[in-house]
Each structure stands twice: as structure tokens, then as C-alpha cells.
Amino acid sequence: MRFAFFDAKPYDKPSFERYGAENGIKFKFYETKLTEDTADLARNCDGVCVFVNDTLDANVLEKLADLDCKYIALRCAGYNNVDLKAAANCGLRTAHVPAYSPYAVAEHAMALLLTSVRRIHKAYIRTRDFNFSLNGMTGFDLHGKTVGVVGTGRIGRVFMDICRGFGMNIIAYDKFPIKDSDINYVSLEELLAKSDIVSLHCPLTDETRHLINCETIKLMKKGVVIINTSRGALIDAECLLDGIKARQIGAACLDVYEEETEYFYEDLSGHILNDDILARLISMPNVIVTSHQAFLTEEALSNIAETTVMNLNQMHDGKPCPNELIWKDGEIVHGTQK
Ligand code: NAI
Numbered sequence: 254m255r256f257a258f259f260d261a262k263p264y265d266k267p268s269f270e271r272y273g274a275e276n277g278i279k280f281k282f283y284e285t286k287l288t289e290d291t292a293d294l295a296r297n298c299d300g301v302c303v304f305v306n307d308t309l310d311a312n313v314l315e316k317l318a319d320l321d322c323k324y325i326a327l328r329c330a331g332y333n334n335v336d337l338k339a340a341a342n343c344g345l346r347t348a349h350v351p352a353y354s355p356y357a358v359a360e361h362a363m364a365l366l367l368t369s370v371r372r373i374h375k376a377y378i379r380t381r382d383f384n385f386s387l388n389g390m391t392g393f394d395l396h397g398k399t400v401g402v403v404g405t406g407r408i409g410r411v412f413m414d415i416c417r418g419f420g421m422n423i424i425a426y427d428k429f430p431i432k433d434s435d436i437n438y439v440s441l442e443e444l445l446a447k448s449d450i451v452s453l454h455c456p457l458t459d460e461t462r463h464l465i466n467c468e469t470i471k472l473m474k475k476g477v478v479i480i481n482t483s484r485g486a487l488i489d490a491e492c493l494l495d496g497i498k499a500r501q502i503g504a505a506c507l508d509v510y511e512e513e514t515e516y517f518y519e520d521l522s523g524h525i526l527n528d529d530i531l532a533r534l535i536s537m538p539n540v541i542v543t544s545h546q547a548f549l550t551e552e553a554l555s556n557i558a559e560t561t562v563m564n565l566n567q568m569h570d571g572k573p574c575p576n577e578l579i580w581k582d583g584e585i586v587h588g589t590q591k
Pocket of ligand 1: 428483
């Protein structure tokens with residue numbers, strides 16, 4: 254099989270080339286993202302291999318179907334950028350990589366939190382300049398603080414384990430709580446009211462879009478630290494900025510941003526950033542932004558390539574593919590297409 258691999262980065266190639274070669278799959282790497290204008294690169298391919306910021310709306314999917322593509326291989330967990338209903342209507346089969354390293358993302362969330370509360374980002378810059386002053390560097394202990402975890406799936410649970418190691422009190426909210434678990438579930442309102450730190454680990458859906466908005470920010474403790482390693486649009490960025498300016502939000506740790514598609518993963522140093530909200534957020538001393546890198550560990554890259562290749566072979570060989578995303582009766586089900 255041949256696949257057009259969009260939004261390719263140098264770190265993607267070694268693992269995909271290796272697993273592809275071992276399994277009879279050739280990936281053609283393109284740096285460009287998949288859009289209506291670039292879809293034609295998938296001509297003579299069995300499908301496309303895509304990432305979080307590629308566009309797979311109805312127009313793009315129809316184009317891919319016209320080119321006789323059969324498969325969409327998402328090399329990520331989230332699939333909010335794919336119109337799965339349109340894919341099904343076009344006869345395109347889609348699979349994702351639901352888990353590759355929950356540790357990578359959960360550890361990154363904790364790295365951001367520690368960096369923020371202990372001002373490591375400031376200290377690193379200061380000492381490089383031989384500035385050994387500690388003024389303005391006072392942090393706070395994580396021990397004894399309450400962390401509210403929204404979404405108790407794979408990543409959220411690993412993050413809770415890490416927080417437990419720090420001696421934090423953990424409360425959680427999930428629309429689908431795990432039955433008979435020892436997780437201390439509360440309502441979203443209670444979580445927001447009681448948490449010193451709120452960490453988002455739920456998917457982006459119509460329901461969770463702008464979960465953190467001007468109203469919910471008002472429910473939070475003054476000085477709350479917000480961590481988002483899930484999807485940017487879980488937070489209304491303008492409200493976040495207002496909350497920071499009003500000192501209601503003490504710090505924000507963001508690996509994702511609502512309008513990241515145009516900026517993240519690109520070297521834009523020397524350019525003028527057109528997004529005023531992102532520029533203002535980055536300028537804040539209490540905001541840390543990383544460029545959707547929480548997944549980026551060697552273990553995760555290897556698992557992503559291995560699972561993507563496995564998904565493609567399973568679908569192509571007519572075997573059960575548990576990672577397939579099927580649009581059925583108006584909702585998404587996981588499993589095997591009959
Ligand atoms: P998961 O599917 O294991 O867990 C998601 C949890 O969210 C589930 O327990 C689910 O019941 C819950 N949930 C669903 N709807 C909800 C709602 N309306 N309110 C509250 N909770 C809700 O997913 P996993 O693997 O833990 O990943 C979580 C998210 O992390 C993904 O959706 C993805 O967007 C993001 N992610 C980010 C990465 C990065 O590099 N920054 C890498 C991988 C994933």
C-alpha cells in the first residue's frame with residue numbers, strides 16, 4: 254500500500270519508514286498539511302496519514318474519495334478534525350491511535366505545572382545571564398493542594414497517579430465516571446470551586462468546546478492554575494486572557510491553543526505573530542506555552558507508527574480493527590466494520 258503522509262516532520266520519518274518497510278507500506282512524506290488544495294498529493298495512494306492539524310472536512314474527504322483513496326490513518330488519538338459522517342458517506346475508512354503513551358502527555362502536564370509553580374522558566378533565563386536574584390521567584394508547595402482532573406481516561410488517570418506521588422488531594426469530573434473505582438468524583442462546578450489546579454484531559458466535543466469560559470472561570474478559586482494538554486478549544490482563549498489580566502487565574506500551562514493550526518509546529522521566529530491573543534498570552538509571566546509537544550517522546554513515536562501500520566493492515570486484510578472509527582446511526586463507534 255502507498256500513503257500520502259501529510260504534515261511530516263523529521264522526527265516522524267524514522268519510525269514510519271521502519272514499520273512501513275517491515276509491513277509492505279510505503280509512506281510518501283509531505284511537509285504540507287492536508288487541505289483542499291493539497292489533497293491531490295494523495296493521487297495513486299491508498300489513503301492518507303494525517304495528524305491533528307490536517308483538515309478532513311467534507312470537501313477534502315470527497316476529493317480523497319474521488320482520487321480512489323480508501324483509508325484515513327490518523328497518527329494521533331483525537332479525531333475532532335475529521336468529519337466522520339462525511340468520511341462514511343464517501344466510503345472512506347478511518348482509524349486512529351487511541352493510546353501511544355499516556356505517560357508522555359501526563360508527564361508533560363506535570364512538567365508544565367512544576368515549571369510554572371517553581372518559576373523554572375524564569376530561573377533558567379536568569380542564571381544564564383548570571384542573574385542570581387530570587388526576587389519574584391516564590392512558588393508554592395504542590396503537597397496538600399487540590400488538583401481537579403477533568404476526564405479520567407488513560408492520560409487523566411496517569412496524571413492522577415503522578416499527583417498522588419506529590420501528596421496532592423485529587424478530585425475528578427468525567428461525564429462517564431468509572432464505576433467502582435476509588436476516584437473521588439465530584440460535579441464539574443464543585444471541581445472548579447475547590448481546585449487549586451485544574452488539568453484538562455477530556456476530548457474536544459461539541460459539549461466540551463469552551464468548557465473553560467468566562468462563566469466557568471468565575472466559579473474557580475482566585476489564583477487557580479489551569480493546565481491544558483488536551484485540545485485548545487476546551488478553553489475560550491479570550492476569557493482565559495481576561496481571567497489572567499483580572500488576576501483570577503494565577504497561571505496557565507498550555508500545550509494546545511484554540512487557533513494553533515496556523516502556528517504550532519512551525520518556526521515563525523522573525524515573523525510577526527498575527528494572533529493577538531496568543532501573542533499576549535505568551536507575553537504573560539505566568540503563562541507557559543509549548544507547541545503541542547506533550548506526546549513527543551521516543552516511546553510514543555514508536556508506538557504511534559507501529560499502531561498506525563497495524564490499523565492499516567487490519568483494515569486492508571479484512572481483519573478486526575479495534576481502532577477503526579465508525580459512524581453508525583449518528584454516533585461514533587469503535588471497532589470492526591462488517
Ligand atoms: P481517553 O479517551 O482515554 O479519556 C478521555 C476521558 O474523557 C474519558 O474518561 C471520557 O469519559 C472523558 N470525557 C468524555 N466526554 C467528557 C465530557 N463531556 N466531560 C468530561 N469528561 C469527558 O483519552 P486520553 O487518551 O486520556 O486522551 C485525552 C485527550 O488528550 C485526547 O482527547 C486528546 O485530545 C488529548 N491528547 C493530547 C496530546 C498532546 O500531545 N497534547 C496527545 C494525546 C492526546
